[in-house]
Amino acid sequence: MHSINDAAGKILSSRQTVALTGAGISTSSGIPDFRGNNGLWKTYNPSIYAHINTFRSDPALVWELAFMLHDLAASTAPNEAHVALAGMERSGLLQGIITQNIDSLHQRAGSRNVINYHGTVDSAECTFCRIGEPVRRAALPVCSICGRTMKPGFTLFGEPVPPSAYLEARNLASYSDVFMVIGTSAVVQPAADLPFIARENGAFIIEMNSEETGLTNYITGCFIKGPVEQTLPLLVNKLNRRN
Ligand SMILES: [Zn+2]
Missing domain, CATH: 3.40.50.1220 (TPP-binding domain)
Incomplete structure (x- = not known):
């Protein structure tokens, strides 16, 4: 059937x-399908831009991808x-x-x-305090409680x-x-x-x-x-x- x-x-x-x-x-x-032939992962190597280890060592690199995805979603x-x-x-x-x-x-x-x-591209979260807030398109989002750099609100590679x-x-x-x-x-x-x-x-x-x-x-x-x-x-x- x-x-x-x-x-x-x-x-x-x-x-x-x-x-x-x-x-x-x-x-x-x-x-675009991230995994397709014209997918974003061809431009942004996910093992660099979308990996939790990169977030820990260089969060600005992950936020470069996150802001791009946020703008892309907002334009559709x-x-x-x-x-x-x-x-x-x-x-x-x-x-x-x-x-x-x-x-x-x-x-x-x-x-x-x-x-x-x-997760979604609209939010940021503090991995320490667990609070979330909407992404504001400015400098790196910083947690209002502990001052740490927040993580994009979508799941990165290497994360559950x-x-x-x-x-x-x-x-x-x-x-x-x-x-x-x-x-x-x-x-x-x-x-x-x-x-x-x-x-x-x-x-x-x-x-x-x-x-x-x-x-x-x-x-x-x-x-x-x-x-x-x-x-x-x-x-x-x-x-x-x-x-
Ligand atoms: Zn915090």
Whole structure:
């Protein structure tokens, strides 16, 4: 079963539907896949600019990348795929989004229950006091309590996923009846575990990607091929007609 009709039927009979999103949902908003051929990691070597060890030795270098990502996200807007998911949540057909993206475009599209699995570019945090605050585009952000240089609010290489996001995401996945994998090949750990946790707990997997992934012929129950900014609005149309 590989059609939008089938996916809509599963979602309409589900009590808890959860979406895991990745780079593919934001590319048409103008945010390149970091890992792609024209990806940011070709310009900014992540083992230098995005590594926790660099933050410890030369935080200005990491903030150079963080300010660039902050400005990039601020210059873009949510696309039809983000809007479609926000609409599903408002209609009671989507209970949560787990996103690997750090661009906050789900929130800007109106989604409310969003787990930022890798943090966001909008915030800075003190690794000592654990306080967070919005990124202000100035000199290096300094903690107002202890005076230390704050860290960008997204997960750097060599760092674990924020523990609260990790636990909340596993919970959402394990209690879902339908688990949607959208715009991601879900190969980066530990997010890669989430579709399998959902499947092991009985969820039906709907995958929406422009190309097949390692999940497609393995645990995916319904594969909808195509750019998600086109396929997600089609799915929402179907849902609205049958809801
Ligand atoms: Zn502090």
